[in-house]
Amino acid sequence: MKFPPLHFGTVVERQKRFKLLVDFDDHLDWAYLPNPGRLRELIYPGAPVWLKPVHSVKRKLTHEAVLGYDSVPVCLYAALANKLFLESLDLLGLGGNVQLLKEVSLGHSRLDFSVGGRLVEVKSVTLVQDGLGLFPDAPTKRGTKHLYDLADKGEGLVVFVVQRCDAEAVTFHGAMDEEFASAMKWAKKKGISFKAVNCIVTKEEIRPWREIPVLFPQD
Structure with missing residues (x-):
């Protein structure tokens, strides 16, 4: 299964279960986290994350988290x-x-x-x-x-x-x-x-x- 081109960011904080504040180097933005798990080894302030852009007028969040890193790349997309x-x-x-x-x-x-x-x-x-x-x-x-x-x-x-x-x-x-x-x-x-x-x-x-x-x- 191929991924689209991914954007790199750094986790700033997780809000509730499904929202991430991400530092994209030149700006901060909220992203969707498609995983209800606690993900303590993957999602924490400063953690690397790779995201795909979302182009939809129905979606308020412009990015969706796809990969994290815990010694190896980990797919975050539970579905x-x-x-x-x-x-x-x-x-x-x-x-x-x-x-x-x-x-x-x-x-x-x-x-x-x-x-x-x-x-x-x-x-x-x-x-x-x-x-x-x-x-x-x-x-x-x-x-x-x-x-x-x-x-x-x-x-x-x-x-x-x-x-x-x-x-x-x-x-x-x-x-x-x-x-x-x-x-x-x-x-x-x-x-x-x-x-x-x-x-x-x-x-x-x-x-x-x-x-x-x-x-x-x-x-």
Whole structure:
């Protein structure tokens, strides 16, 4: 997936969850941050950020954050995870001539995909510590509910898309969201499968790279 030409800036401050004040060297301006995570390792005063210009009369903010940096480039655009998952189907052993549906209802929830009749929920990962991708980066009641919904059905797949290259595995971030960690362990016991893929990220593009394991550390 190619990026448009990106503009470099420096983070001045984050306002609420989705707005950044950015120093573009010759001026300050507000930008949209398309990620609800805490991003403490990526978004802080003085942090580098790469942004794409937004040309729309409907948008008040003129730029949108695309990349941050934490030892390696990291894609900040959480919504890209679904597109990256679709690019990863063969890599994850899910390709072939199968029916693919988007935004599939399950009870009162809406899951990301059905692939060959198998429900799939996709999660974007940006936090990596010592080679281990951690999800979530902020408490997620919605994500927890999705896991319990899948567990109740007794079948399905959760895919973690790590939008950076340095994760060797993925696991739950129990210190951030104990309820999600419990739901993930319960879902596994009920037959839900888990997969993960990491990505090569540059200023020009992001692309799926390797399938990596999902770990369930012992309590």
